[in-house]
Amino acid sequence: MPVPDYNIKTTVAGKRIVQYRCSSCRDMLENALAKAGSKDRCPGCGAEHTVPGASEFAAERAKRAMDEARRGAEEQRRQAEHAATVARETHVREAKALRDAEQVKLREEVGKREREDARWRSGFGLGVFGWLLWVLAFFMLIAASAMDVTAAGSEVLNIGLLNARSNLFVCTGAVFIVGAVFLVGGFVCERIGRLLRQVAEASRR
Numbered sequence: 278m279p280v281p282d283y284n285i286k287t288t289v290a291g292k293r294i295v296q297y298r299c300s301s302c303r304d305m306l307e308n309a310l311a312k313a314g315s316k317d318r319c320p321g322c323g324a325e326h327t328v329p330g331a332s333e334f335a336a337e338r339a340k341r342a343m344d345e346a347r348r349g350a351e352e353q354r355r356q357a358e359h360a361a362t363v364a365r366e367t368h369v370r371e372a373k374a375l376r377d378a379e380q381v382k383l384r385e386e387v388g389k390r391e392r393e394d395a396r397w398r399s400g401f402g403l404g405v406f407g408w409l410l411w412v413l414a415f416f417m418l419i420a421a422s423a424m425d426v427t428a429a430g431s432e433v434l435n436i437g438l439l440n441a442r443s444n445l446f447v448c449t450g451a452v453f454i455v456g457a458v459f460l461v462g463g464f465v466c467e468r469i470g471r472l473l474r475q476v477a478e479a480s481r482r
């Protein structure tokens with residue numbers, strides 16, 4: 278027998294129940310909502326009836342299933358987002374490592390170039406030093422020949438005052454020309470070295 282009046286509620290313990298009156302003796306009966314749709318018998322008068330609330334129970338069950346599906350989808354979305362974040366962080370880390378490696382390489386290259394520059398500079402300095410030695414040697418030579426000229430009675434070493442003077446001019450000119458060759462040579466060598474290095478670097482890339 279169908280029961281027209283019923284009441285669905287949640288107990289303090291959180292259990293869903295359905296309350297209804299016996300259609301025969303009007304006693305208040307109570308069942309778990311999960312029993313809705315099944316047959317039951319009134320403990321008072323023994324009348325048999327179907328526990329009401331089947332449609333509500335079905336609706337609640339459908340809602341629960343839907344909530345669970347939504348939670349599942351949400352969890353999936355969260356996991357995908359987490360994976361994307363991890364991938365992004367990994368990418369950033371890798372990019373940083375790459376940048377760091379490039380920085381190290383760049384620093385090494387700069388250091389190498391500086392060392393090479395220093396080498397060329399020291400080569401240039403050596404050229405200047407050579408020139409100074411050259412100048413000193415020539416002036417000493419000239420001074421020696423001038424002294425020889427003033428030494429009386431020296432036949433072998435006497436090259437003549439006039440000759441010594443003209444020698445002085447020629448030698449001084451030679452000193453400066455040779456010195457200039459040293460300087461320009463050193464400068465040109467440094468430039469050529471730099472150029473060759475640049476060409477080598479360009480071909481390495």
Ligand SMILES: [Zn+2]
Pocket residue numbers: 299300301302303304319320321322323324
């Ligand atoms: Zn009854």
